[in-house]
Amino acid sequence: MSDSTKDGLGTKDRLVEAARRLYAERGLDAVSLREINQAAGARNATAVQYHFAGRSGLIKEIFARHMVEIDARRHALLDACEAAEGGVRDLAGALIRPLAAQLADPGGREFLQVWAEVLNRPDPVVPETVLDDPADSLCRWRAAVEPLLEADAARLHRRFTAILYASIELARRARSGPHTDDRLFTSYLIDIVASILAAPVSGETRRLAAERDAARSHSSKTP
Secondary structure (H helix, E strand, O other): OOOOOOOOOOOHHHHHHHHHHHHHHHHHHHHOOOHHHOOOOOOOOOHHHHHHHHHHHHHHHHHHHHHHHHHHHHHHHHHHHHHHHHOOHHHHHHHHHHHHHHHHHHHHHHHHHHHHHHOOOOOOOHEEEEEEEOOOHHHHHHHHHHHHHHHHHHOOOEEEEEEEHHHHHHHHHHHOOOOOOOOOHHHHHHHHHHHHHHHHOOOHHHHHHHHHHHHHHHHHHHH
């Protein structure tokens, strides 16, 4: 299969751009692989399957093309946090700022919308390793935040709550853009995420979590 086109973009690149745009506009479940092939101008009806082995591989490729820059920015911020022994807000900034930088680019805004939908789905559409790679900056961020959390907050997945909230707000901003200046939005989002991470766990939540854990323990021991 030829990978060259008259506008200089290869078939693979055109498929990624078409998928990212259509997924951002209409959502993952509303877009067929056939539509992506057609939007990309692919001559072969099985182009997505050929290049990416299906939807999961295509989404993984969309992520990979943006995560190189995001990871580099986040690692640099985490290095600075470690050097300065930064606190919760500094680490919230390390989560948010690399993603918020994508708001300046049309393709980046599309990516943020796809990223949020993938994180906010009850069913996984990409391999878990894509979202939980021990070598990537997000896992490093999670490890850096954990010592600053209450034990119960960490056990209740407070970090994922922060990641999910940030992704939803960034996607909302991306859909309404482009904006002249995203600095105030970014700073306020960092404030909110820092508050999520630092918020105390209430007595009621501790009690309910203990009851849940006891029920799970009993269930696992029941023959």
